[in-house]
Amino acid sequence: MTKIPMPGTPVRGSKSGAPIMALFDLLGRHWAMGVLWTLSEIGPSTFRRLQQECETISPAALNTRLKELQAAGFVHRVExxxxxxxxxxxxxxQLLPLGSFSKQWAEHLSNEGTPISGPTKPEA
Amino acid sequence: MTKIPMPGTPVRGSKSGAPIMALFDLLGRHWAMGVLWTLSEIGPSTFRRLQQECETISPAALNTRLKELQAAGFVHRVExxxxxxxxxxxxxxQLLPLGSFSKQWAEHLSNEGTPISGPTKPEA
DNA sequence: TAGATTGCTATAGAAACTATAGCATATCGT
DNA sequence: ACGATATGCTATAGTTTCTATAGCAATCTA
Structure with missing residues (x-):
């Protein structure tokens, strides 16, 4: 098993185990936020269902992520x-605001991002 | 170079490139949030300084992370x-609230203690 | 008993990250 | 000018993590 980052214990990037860094270590793994996000959005679901919603996640990674999220107390087994x-x-x-921010970000990028062959589309 | 996730292009976990998933792909890389957090906290700083603040990050990873964050428009070069x-x-x-949440989380863990057990007490 | 669905493991290969050394450039003190 | 220092960054090697795919054991369904 992968080592599960916990506040108070040395985590990747913080020997002190500062809570925020422990959280970043946990969430800064591929699909960690995506799994929590998806699970929160679709509600209680089976392993397979979750796997489908997370399009490209491998079962091994999903399983690892779920175990970490369970150990962290963010996810639990249900019927x-x-x-x-x-x-x-x-x-x-807490993550929700990132949803609208990400759209703002996407706009920002389409405005500034590609100086080449932009389909002259100035938004209001 | 690593592929830089951008909204609108296929990203890890979303062929559609949904902005939120592109953002999760970008931030869900080791040290991505940590670097942004640290850089925001300490203000403009040199590569080496940042490297020291991020205790265990390797220069290769820091460089990659910085390039991604620059391409995303979250970081830029200054004097x-x-x-x-x-x-x-x-x-x-947007990430700031995670700071206090992580402390709450740390408390929760030290209260419940046992990571593995039966159905946890969901609410009182 | 056969089929479908469940949670999950196994394996192999690719990608990402760490640790460390070190280079090239620029700036500094003398 | 010359060495010492600091800068941004690359190179290499070894470890860890992730993907992709196959498939198993257990549980339901009929």
């Missing part, structure tokens, strides 16, 4: 598979 | 090295 815990939903809510 | 852009600071501000 019908997996679900976000209250704490997990709380984290999801 | 004295590197600095977060306005957009980058905006993202940092």
């Amino acid at each position: 019908s598979g997996y679900a976000a815990t209250d704490l997990g939903l709380q984290l999801y809510r | 004295s090295g590197y600095a977060a852009t306005d957009l980058g600071l905006q993202l940092y501000r």
